[in-house]
Amino acid sequence: MSSQDSAATPFPLPLNHEFLQKLAGADLVRPDHLLGAHPVTEGGVAGVRFAVWAPQAQGIHVVGDFNGWQESHPLDRLDLGYWGTFVPGAQAGQLYKFRIQGADGRTVDRIDPFARAFEEPPATASIIWTDDYRWQDAEWMAQRSARRDGPVSIYEVHVGSWRLDDQGRPLGYRELAHQLADYVEQMGFTHVELMGAMAHPFYGSWGYQVTGYYAPAARHGTPEDFKYLVDYLHGRGIGVLLDWVPGHFPTDDHALARYDGAPLYEYADPRKGFHFDWNTYIFDYGRNEVVMFLIGSALRWLQDFHLDGLRVDAVASMLYLDFSRTEWVPNIHGGRENLEAIAFLRRLNEVVHQMAPGCMMVAEESTAFPGVTHPVPQGLGFDYKWAMGWMNDSLAYLGTDPLFRRYEHHKITFFNVYRSTEHFVLAISHDEVVHGKKPLVLKAPGDWEQQRANLRAFYGYMWTTPGKKLLFMGQEFAHSQEWNHDVALPWEKAAWPDHAGMAELVRELNRLYSERRDWYADDVEPAGQEWLNGDDAENSVFVYRRLDQQSGQSCVVVLNMTPVYRQNYHLPVPQAGQYRYLLNTDEGRFGGWSHEVGDPRAWEEPLLGQPARMSLNLPPLSALVLELAEAAPAQEPQQQGQEVQD
Structure with a gap:
């Protein structure tokens, strides 16, 4: 694990070589504590520290409400492909983006991959956000391990269409909390599984084309509103799972796709890095920074949002290099298994079970891959597999x-x-x-x-x-x-x-x-x-x-x-x-x-x-x-x- 997991470690983490090296070496499981936008005070001046991973970029500016969206705050190139700067006077609630001059010569305004909040679509800016919520579910959190092993009856809910308000609009997280809790308790389900709760620009994707891996969908409220939803459901005795999508991401130009002007979060070879059926990119599980990005996302939801588990989408597409494709690249042994993805899933489940005890990891896996719910290292380490x-x-x-x-x-x-x-x-x-x-x-x-x-x-x-x-x-x-x-x-x-x-x-x-x-x-x-x-x-x-x-x-x-x-x-x-x-x-x-x-x-x-x-x-x-x-x-x-x- 990482030294950041000690209670004595400062937050946010110092933007120095030690922690940059930990992230590059896959030893920093909460990279969002280092990268992203963090309100801090430097030299007695309040502001926001911005940091981003973009090793192939030629130059980066942070633009936002604090500078009139002008290129007045360039980021400094740090070690190992990271960039950072401090913007005095910037504060929580302001919008921002990274203006990246990429390796391909294009300059594009992009989201912060580690942003904790976003504008409501179709707007796409990231929001400087500080977590400020007082949880009331200590009793639930202390007992959820026992609940995981007992009766589990899950009600799968698409957040945007379960019920609308009197004006025909989707419910906000706080409205949803009360109405959903009443109904689920009445029906006797033990858990809910939320679809469409991660930030995604295209509503019609049902939440399966995610751009914000660290933020709830803004259509229904703020991160604090989402925490209220989880907290209230826990108070009513209902567990909460999240549909989580580590298998692929959309091609939206403002998001992760070719983030620094070249393949970065995705495999460079389209035979490995592109889903032609879904028109999405496949994460490069061979890059430490990508693995930490995804594991950090999982922990963000389980630790910070108190979720009780993740339903991991499309695991079969991650496990096999020939999944839904006629042209594919064999692994080093000549086989069809994606060895890097397998290693990622094992590491993911190990970290989650150590750092979020009591949470359940559920694989949506449609093949006969052996040992999906067997312990690591023989198996993948999931708690459950969809039958x-x-x-x-x-x-x-x-x-x-x-x-x-x-x-x-x-x-x-x-x-x-x-x-x-x-x-x-x-x-x-x-x-x-x-x-x-x-x-x-x-x-x-x-x-x-x-x-x-x-x-x-x-x-x-x-x-x-x-x-x-x-x-x-x-x-x-x-x-x-x-x-x-x-x-x-x-x-x-x-x-x-x-x-x-x-x-x-x-x-x-x-x-x-x-x-x-x-x-x-x-x-x-x-x-x-x-x-x-x-x-x-x-x-x-x-x-x-x-x-x-x-x-x-x-x-x-x-x-x-x-x-x-x-x-x-x-x-x-x-x-x-x-x-x-x-x-x-x-x-x-x-x-x-x-x-x-x-x-x-x-x-x-x-x-x-x-x-x-x-x-x-x-x-x-x-x-x-x-x-x-x-x-x-x-x-x-x-x-x-x-x-x-x-």
């Missing part, structure tokens, strides 16, 4: 006509084959409900009643499957229109009975998930989920058990994924006795048909390797969850019903 394979298989099954689901049975059972290889988040994110993919409820076949029944059963399956949960906003009430970032969710529809019933189900699932250890404690343990009957493809019925080995708490889950009411269906259970229903997605309060399900009493008679069985009526397109209420004292007589082949 992209589970998502693809499950949504493909949901979209299959029930008549043909018998042929896709494996898409539900296959996840249990590999789920213990990583720590997974079962994520149904914004990516699954845009670009013509349809909202979840419309992915299912059938009429509107059947579509909602399909989705209810799917949610029952999702919440009882091992793995943390993530659901994109609007899907909790069966939003039936494709998400549009320019408009708010249709909250008026959320009150309609068909949609309110779905929200009531998600609320109940979150309650059970938070209260029951068997739904979350042994997610990665093989014994955490046991198939009692995973082979009834003919009827598209699945029966499995969730178990917490520590407490012994367990439940039985039954999925009927066809629109057929199956009467007297025999299913195997691990113990005879009287069971009770914990959940029935067919209940009227959830918008279901309220079919008769029968008395869940099991008797001793072996079935499919289990010592007991019960006979239930399975509602069409439903999920049932049962637990043993009272063990049977003695064997009971066999009942008649539909047999399942042993």
Whole structure:
């Protein structure tokens, strides 16, 4: 680590050779404490010290409100490609840019990469900013490690379009704090994940083309307003994650692209340094200064803004040199892995876990790269990985006509084959409900009643499957229109009975998930989920058990994924006795048909390797969850019903 991490180290750091060398040598994990704009006093005069990394620049001036945007304050060339100057009289709140004469001969006004605040787009100036916020979340911060390992149900929110104010404008961070906390608490989610909260000029990028890696998006308020949002959510018992984008950055001329007139933050070779699909540049993970820039950004959000974790976007695009390209440059061993990016991710996770303990690092990684959530150095060191394979298989099954689901049975059972290889988040994110993919409820076949029944059963399956949960906003009430970032969710529809019933189900699932250890404690343990009957493809019925080995708490889950009411269906259970229903997605309060399900009493008679069985009526397109209420004292007589082949 860096000596800057000592509590006795002055802030900002002295702009001297020692600390410049630390940054150049990848030993300064908070480079924003050295570079950027820092109000200081020199020789008894108050002003602002400016510093920037631009080794290929021919000359740099800082221009802003303090000098009428004139070239009256040139920066001095320091060691190792850094530049700096002191501007007396400059103060917090003023706008500024670096006017850089680049290696290509062009002079361009550019942002400060380490700026702590920006103008609201389309304006692009950086703002001199001092952090001045009194946090009230000490109790939350002291306990968040335990929360990370408990039930995690994440509500993914696009900050700009979750809800608008009475004038049709996006909510400010402080307004959002109260309204979002009320809703998330009511729905029972444990965390929110914020999209579009990092400074980005193009609203239509949803926040995935970031220019300000150290500043929140100015559309919704100041950095202090953003801190209030996090602080208030913590006070209501809600964790906060951030969509963080270290894989690529936009080509905007005022930002990081060819910052000093030549490739700097990006790889010079376009075969490594440019995403043709996204029209963005790829960070050069082989440069120490770039690695420190990104790690410093992560720590800025986790330490200064008290965020509880980062969802790291597009990890697969970082890991592979041939990602979405036909022409690529092999690594030194002739392979396709980006060894520099792999080293960066390992260093990132090591630093975060040491300097922001209790925070969770979540990889959005879509390949079979081994050890994403295994400890460094064998693995990448993430806490969780999005279960992209589970998502693809499950949504493909949901979209299959029930008549043909018998042929896709494996898409539900296959996840249990590999789920213990990583720590997974079962994520149904914004990516699954845009670009013509349809909202979840419309992915299912059938009429509107059947579509909602399909989705209810799917949610029952999702919440009882091992793995943390993530659901994109609007899907909790069966939003039936494709998400549009320019408009708010249709909250008026959320009150309609068909949609309110779905929200009531998600609320109940979150309650059970938070209260029951068997739904979350042994997610990665093989014994955490046991198939009692995973082979009834003919009827598209699945029966499995969730178990917490520590407490012994367990439940039985039954999925009927066809629109057929199956009467007297025999299913195997691990113990005879009287069971009770914990959940029935067919209940009227959830918008279901309220079919008769029968008395869940099991008797001793072996079935499919289990010592007991019960006979239930399975509602069409439903999920049932049962637990043993009272063990049977003695064997009971066999009942008649539909047999399942042993």
